[in-house]
Amino acid sequence: MAGMSSKRLQKELVKIQTTSLPPGIALVCAPDLREWQMDLSILDNPLYPPTDKYRLRFMFSSSYPIEAPEVVFAAVSTPERKIPLHPHIYSNGIICLDLLDKQGWSPVHNVESICISIQSMLAGNTKAERPPGDAEFVRSNRQRPRDINFLYHDPKKALANLRSFASGPTNYYKCPLPRRAAVLILLIADRRGDLRVVLTIRSATLKNYAGQAALPGGKADSLSESPFYTARREAMEEIGLPMSDHKLPAGYSVEHLTELPTNLAMTELGVRPCVAYLKAPPPSAQNRNPDAARDILPTLDAREVAAVFTAPFYNFLKERDVDPDVRRDTPGEWYKGTWHSWHETAWRMHQFWVPVSPSTVFLANYKQERRKDADTTAVKSPSSKADASNPKSVQSQGSSGRSSSSLQPPLPRSFYSIAGDALAQPRYRVFGMTARILVDCARVAFGEEPEYEHNSHFGDEEMIDRLIRIGRLSSIKKEGEVLTREVMMKAAKAKI
Known part of the structure; x- marks a missing residue:
């Protein structure tokens, strides 16, 4: 081993052999300076009887302590050592702990501090379970533990947060039928258990929003339809998601989680976001590797x-791609945002460039037509980041937090246009109301605020109410009727 690494490990070993380690931590053997074995016991958690011991195996490279050691739990028959049950410990002994990865590691740590951290992680555990997707991960993973990119958020907690979310009273039902629409935020778990959201690229032949990324959804067909029914019906038509579970592949089911506050579309529709989770069955003889996307x-x-493509749900709270493998394999910007005047207040235009691959995108079985508009060009990822060095949320009422001079001029028509060959891009652009809905949904799910500047309010319930009070959003849309600045100013002054 390199001199620095060898000297550091010899020093640590002497200290461990000559001083007392914390209770529940013991050196088993260190036959050389490349591999050590330690035993842990947990003294204050009924999930782990104090008489049980768990074997940790340390593997050191010549770059230690600059590089983290490889640390895993090992199953031993004599004396018996099992892999402890924990939501961050896979059944093959691999540990999901930020301390042990490339980004979380620091040379100030040592064998003793690592053991203390893992012991503390077990002592605080309340769930005797494996990480989501354990069987698939153990079967398919080929990476060494320290090279694995773990995402440190809890998908189960995110789903629980969405289940418990109550959006409050809505003005959706005040909108007449022609003004009602709903979209489906369909979440699925990838092989690691991380949540992804299902999105579509609209056909280039459609009248509205052709070629743009969107959530499955559309207009209501009757006043008796619930938003979820509308969203599910449209999802069936657009992505083939059956309306009932018994028509899904065996073992799959769709759980309705919650609805988010209604959003106001530029086309003067009240759009109700409906959040659902597509549950995959456990592996079986009929389907050894369940994959919702496939x-x-x-x-x-x-x-x-x-x-149809999927995007990493948690990443909609971040300024850049969370996964370093994605940053390496699909270089490009993830996020850009600008402030604009909309609803007579400062409105954040979010743009995300979602990396796609053969496993995350499914193209329709027809030749994509190219747009005839000569002014449209494929939108590529920007070369520079938006300035978000001082992220803060902006309140929904008024333009406080943004001076009029800091707001960008109205977006040109070409901003909303997507060329026919956009499907060939390595990243698909998600922006506008779709992006805003995803940001708000991620805020609710993960209990975090975005790293970039954003509007603090959810949806547009108040503005929808104000527009209805001044006679807008009626059942009949007049020719040439658009939401002008004057209309929005009048609505802003309406009494509620």
Whole structure:
């Protein structure tokens, strides 16, 4: 081993052999300076009887302590040592702990501090379970533990947060039928258990929002339809998601989680976001490797959808790609944001560039038509980041927090146009109301605020109410009727 690494390990070993380690931590053997074995016992958690011991195996490289050691639990028959049950410990002994990865490691740590951290993690555990997707991870992972990119958030907690979210009173039902629409935020778990959200690229032949990324959804067909029914019906037409569980592949089911506050679309629709989770079955003889994206998403309606793709849900709170492998394999910007005047207040225009790969995108079985508009060009990821060095949320009422001079001019029509070859891009652009809905949904799910500047309020319930009070959002839309600045100013003054 390199001199620095050898000297450091010899020093640590002498200290461990000559001084007392904390209770429940013991050196088993250190036959050389490349591999050590330690035993842990947990003294104050009924999930782990104090008589049980768990074997840790340390593997050191010549770059230690600059590089983290490889630390895993090992199953031993004599004396018996099992892999402890924990939501961050896989059944093959690999530990999901930020201290042990490339980004979380610091040379100030040592064998003793690592043991203390893992012991503390076990002592505070309340769930005797494996990480989500344990069986698939153990079966398919080929990376060494320290090279694995773990995402440190809890998908189960995110789903629980969405289940418990109450959006409060809504003005959706005040909107007449022609003004009602709903979208489906369909969440699925990837092989690691991390949540991804299902999105579509709209067909280039559609009248509205052609070629843009969107959530499955559309207008209500009757006043008796609930928003969830509308969203599910549209999802069936667009991405082939059946309306009832018994028509799904065996073992799959859709859980309705919550609804978010209604948003106001530029086309003067009240859009109700409905959040659902597509549950995959456990592995079985019939389906040894359940994969929601593979088993369900490839069924497309080529009349409305050019492609279906999935995006990392948690990443919608971040300024850049969370996964370093994505940053390496699909270089490009993830996020850019600018402030604009909308609803007579400062409104954040979010733009995300979602990296796609053969495993995350499914194209419709027809040749994508190119747009005839010569002014449109494929939108590529920007070369520089938006300035978000001082992120803060902006209140919904008034333009406080943004001076009029800091707001960008109205967006040109070409901003909303997508060329036909956009599907060939390595990243798909998600922006506008779709992006805003995803940001708000991620805020609720993960209990975090975005790293970038954003609007603090959820949805547009108040503005929808004000517009209805001044006679807008009526059942009949007049020719040439648009939401002008004057209309929005009048609505802002309406009494509620």
